[in-house]
Amino acid sequence: LTPGTHNSAHSEARQNDNQRKAYNRQYVDARRRTSHNQLRVGQQVFSKRDKTNKFSSCYDSHPYTVTKVSGSQITASRDGVSICRNASFFEDA
Known part of the structure; x- marks a missing residue:
């Protein structure tokens, strides 16, 4: 060559x-x-929680507000408490 x-x-x-x-x-x-993450800052979302029994919901009934989106990492807050989770742990309200 x-x-x-x-x-x-x-x-x-x-x-x-x-x-x-x-x-x-x-x-x-x-x-x-x-699919790509559809959550945006300012959006209302429900946070996934552990089921205590078969009658309880998979999601918390009080919505959080998304404050920061970094790829699939979502930061949401409610009443001064902020949580940071993967996007799969949130559901659109």
Whole structure:
């Protein structure tokens, strides 16, 4: 191989690798039914809690207000108490 052919073969391999990784990412996201976080600052949400018995609700009945969103990490507050949880622990009010 000449020096110029080596570089073009390397860049072509890198391009093929990136294309395949993008395809695999898209395929896995579709199979897992992933979705982006829809919570925004100022929105009212319910916080998930431990169920004490089969008659109790999965979510706290008093809503929190979202104060900060950082990726999937949500900070919400109510009555001066602030909680920080993953977005999966909140439900839109």
